[in-house]
Amino acid sequence: MYSIIKEVLIKGKYELVDVLSKINKLWLEGSLTEEERDELVNLARSNANSENSYVENTQQIANIWEYYQQLDSRLTKLENNQGVELPLEEEWVEFVRPTGSHDAYKIGDKVIFNNKKYICQMDNCAWNPLVYPSAWELVEE
Incomplete structure (x- = not known):
């Protein structure tokens, strides 16, 4: 075997x-x-090879639809609050499994995974820190 x-x-x-x-x-x-x-x-x-680790097409479509709805909601809020200064978003984002090479993580990307902060150490990374630990640097606080 x-x-x-x-x-x-x-x-x-x-x-x-x-x-x-x-x-x-x-x-x-x-x-x-x-x-x-x-x-x-x-x-x-x-x-x-990260190309082999992307989510199936139906999941990709569902993720894109969800992303579209979030963008539409944010755009509507921006249009309704013209002239209002919005706070900057936090640079650490929750880890989300990439659905294709267009949203794979790149060197320097900052994520939160299992309540810990990580910085990506490789381009085109499709795996979380548990699956591929050497692709991520744990940030100690």
Whole structure:
């Protein structure tokens, strides 16, 4: 089982969260040693392609619709409050799984994930800090 998974990871055609879950399941079932599990997890993270980790099209459409509704609401509020100075938004935003390369995180993006602040350390990042820890820097306060 170890060699089959390793071949898949080398080819790079997998969704990171899914493959990490499967590796952990095999390890819990006793099909992989802890050393094999650690090696496969590291290989999975290093060979991961964010293009394989975006949300399905129906979810993307739902996310775009929600985003549209939020923008429409904000625009209406701005139009109704002409001349009123609005406060600047906080630069730390809640982590949201990207739906495509257009909204993937870039180096320097600041997010809040599980009530902790992180700064993105890689471009085109589609994973949260638990899935791909080396892509994020934890900001200690």
